[in-house]
Amino acid sequence: xxxxxxxxxxxxxxxxxxxxxxxxxxxxxxxxxxxxxxxxxxxxxxxxxxxxxxxxxxxxxxxxxxxxxxxxxxxxxxxxxxxxxxxxxxxxxxxxxxxxxxxxxxxxxxxxxxxxxxxxxxxxxxxxxxxxxxxxxxxxxxxxxxxxxxxxxxxxxx
Amino acid sequence: xxxxxxxxxxxxxxxxxxxxxxxxxxxxxxxxxxxxxxxxxxxxxxxxxxxxxxxxxxxxxxxxxxxxxxxxxxxxxxxxxxxxxxxxxxxxxxxxxxxxxxxxxxxxxxxxxxxxxxxxxxxxxxxxxxxxxxxxxxxxxxxxxxxxxxxxxxxxxx
DNA sequence: TCGTCCTCATTCTTGCGCTTATGGTCGACA
DNA sequence: TGTCGACCATAAGCGCAAGAATGAGGACGA
Numbered sequence: 001x002x003x004x005x006x007x008x009x010x011x012x013x014x015x016x017x018x019x020x021x022x023x024x025x026x027x028x029x030x031x032x033x034x035x036x037x038x039x040x041x042x043x044x045x046x047x048x049x050x051x052x053x054x055x056x057x058x059x060x061x062x063x064x065x066x067x068x069x070x071x072x073x074x075x076x077x078x079x080x081x082x083x084x085x086x087x088x089x090x091x092x093x094x095x096x097x098x099x100x101x102x103x104x105x106x107x108x109x110x111x112x113x114x115x116x117x118x119x120x121x122x123x124x125x126x127x128x129x130x131x132x133x134x135x136x137x138x139x140x141x142x143x144x145x146x147x148x149x150x151x152x153x154x155x156x157x158x
Numbered sequence: 159x160x161x162x163x164x165x166x167x168x169x170x171x172x173x174x175x176x177x178x179x180x181x182x183x184x185x186x187x188x189x190x191x192x193x194x195x196x197x198x199x200x201x202x203x204x205x206x207x208x209x210x211x212x213x214x215x216x217x218x219x220x221x222x223x224x225x226x227x228x229x230x231x232x233x234x235x236x237x238x239x240x241x242x243x244x245x246x247x248x249x250x251x252x253x254x255x256x257x258x259x260x261x262x263x264x265x266x267x268x269x270x271x272x273x274x275x276x277x278x279x280x281x282x283x284x285x286x287x288x289x290x291x292x293x294x295x296x297x298x299x300x301x302x303x304x305x306x307x308x309x310x311x312x313x314x315x316x
Numbered sequence: 317t318c319g320t321c322c323t324c325a326t327t328c329t330t331g332c333g334c335t336t337a338t339g340g341t342c343g344a345c346a
Numbered sequence: 347t348g349t350c351g352a353c354c355a356t357a358a359g360c361g362c363a364a365g366a367a368t369g370a371g372g373a374c375g376a
Contacts, residue, residue, distance in 0.1 A: 072355080072356085074354090074355060074356095075355090075356095092341085092342090093340075093341055093342085094341075094342070097341090097354090102354080102355095104342095104352085104353050104354065105341095105353075105354045105355070106341040106342060106353075106354075107338095107339060107340090107341050107342090107353070107354055107355080108339090108341095108353085108354040108355040108356080109340090109341080109354085109355090110339060110340045110341060111338085111339055111340080111354085111355060111356065112355075112356090113340060114339075114340055115356090124340085127340080128340095129340085129341070129342085130341075130342060130343085131341095131342085134340085135340050135341075136339090136340025137340065138340080141340090144340095230325080230326080232324090232325060232326090233325090233326095250371085250372090251370075251371050251372080252371075252372065255324095255371090260324080260325095262322085262323050262324065262372095263323075263324045263325070264323075264324080264371040264372060265322095265323065265324060265325080265368095265369060265370090265371050265372085266323085266324040266325040266326080266369090266371095267324090267325090267370090267371080268369065268370040268371060269324085269325065269326065269368085269369055269370075270325075270326090271370060272369080272370055273326090282370085285370080286370095287370085287371065287372080288371075288372060288373090289371095289372085292370085293370050293371075294369085294370025295370065296370080299370095302370095
């Protein structure tokens with residue numbers, strides 16, 4: 001597996017993938033970059049890091065590079081539903097449950113959410129509790145909070 | 159479990175049992191007696207060792223003290239069949255298989271035979287191959303051979 | 317005498333199914 | 347606010363059952 005680290009304002013992001021697709025984008029501990037770009041780094045990983053950089057600058061609201069996620073049927077449905085939430089907006093776990101026609105599977109949605117390996121791209125951070133609380137985030141609640149505020153500050157006027 | 163060692167001409171025999179019945183009589187390695195008679199030794203174990211001594215002297219052909227064996231239904235049938243073979247005589251594995259009305263279970267008889275824990279009392283040593291070979295014995299083939307010759311030399315004239 | 321195949325209860329090994337515990341929830345109620 | 351019960355997919359823990367391997371044999375052919 002090829003790896004490439006991107007240094008974001010809120011920590012190192014490790015990008016993992018094959019020659020053709022990105023399979024994992026995760027915040028990792030520490031503040032040192034271990035995997036830098038070299039002659040063997042697949043172009044897709046470089047593209048990903050560039051788009052992430054644009055995202056953190058507030059310039060990019062939508063991503064477009066090849067990625068794939070693997071999981072159970074249920075998880076895929078949840079993750080696909082997540083991508084329908086627009087930039088800077090939020091939805092509740094129940095909204096997702098309803099969207100995939102399994103209204104009572106709110107907790108299962110939470111679990112599937114936590115299994116997502118494509119941070120930021122699949123916007124887990126836009127899912128909050130029905131009461132407005134953040135409730136949880138694999139990368140840490142403070143990052144979830146930061147990401148939401150970041151998106152709101154760069155929201156396009158309509 | 160109470161234990162008592164008996165020193166036979168062909169090695170130490172370990173007698174194991176409760177206060178009332180003997181449950182195991184096995185040849186063990188080494189030539190030193192570890193468990194000797196003391197005030198706590200159940201009478202049944204002492205009786206057993208006495209009868210074994212008589213057997214090894216050629217004086218006893220039939221045993222009579224309380225013992226019990228545990229095993230599957232099949233094993234019990236095999237072991238019961240074994241006890242019908244008279245002193246100094248032999249039978250084949252097939253004979254036993256036939257006796258328990260399971261003629262083709264010759265190998266299974268061999269396996270059950272090997273699981274017997276009451277050496278000498280249940281005369282595994284009297285079972286030999288159809289071709290006359292000894293084929294096997296948990297305590298070692300040389301002991302099987304010795305026991306058979308021993309019994310033949312003390313066989314009662316009829 | 318040696319090798320091959322047949323046969324049987326047991327034990328060991330796997331794998332599947334069921335049960336239980338666990339979460340990034342929600343809603344009602346106090 | 348805090349507590350509590352309900353609801354859902356996973357993961358992990360168990361139990362049981364089917365399959366493979368084993369062994370103290372026997373019959374047969376080379």
